[in-house]
Amino acid sequence: MxxxxxxxxxxxxxxxxxxxxxxxxxxxxxxxxxxxxxxxxxxxxxxxxGGLLDRGHLTLRQREIVIDRVTARCGSEYEWGVHVGVFAQKAGLTREQITSTISGDPEDSCWSEEESCLLRLCDRIDAGCTLSETDWRDGLAFFTPHALCEILMLCGYYRTVSYLTNGLDLPLEAWGARFSQYP
Known part of the structure; x- marks a missing residue:
């Protein structure tokens, strides 16, 4: 190692x-x-x-979609692989959905309307470090204001985790998922 x-x-x-x-x-x-x-x-x-893996304003599935999307966008195969390896099955994520967190689009047919909104929010936060007024209103169609705050916090926290795993050049966990498993 x-x-x-x-x-x-x-x-x-x-x-x-x-x-x-x-x-x-x-x-x-x-x-x-x-x-x-x-x-x-x-x-x-x-x-x-600073962790947010406790019971909060999002379901396990919603939380894992956020974490998987953010860590994949940051290129953190380490953290993405840990979360897919430990939580994807518990969260009910399909192979198609896991693949979509890496290379898909929020509008992919594998996502519900709520999950598409969640992915759009993650992508907007990642791209601009904020949510526009329109994004916030769109999010309120599915999430409470505190859930939207938690989404912002999760995106930021897992961007930081991605900085750590990438910057420290951590070896992948032997049992963790790999990007290449989900082409």
């Missing part, structure tokens, strides 16, 4: 042990991203302070 910062290995630092052990995924190891951030207590704790 080559990365720009070597991840921690067991035994983990006290401040990270519980979280790394609790969040270990399919192979029983913590994600390389988490183990890398655990090399610095401040960065590790701040990173986890």
């Amino acid at each position: 080559t990365t720009r910062i070597d991840p921690v290995t067991a035994p983990y630092p006290d401040y990270a042990r519980d979280r790394l052990e609790r969040l270990s995924l399919p192979d029983g190891k913590p994600l390389v991203l988490f183990a890398t951030l655990a090399t610095d207590q401040r960065l590790f704790e701040r990173f986890f302070g």
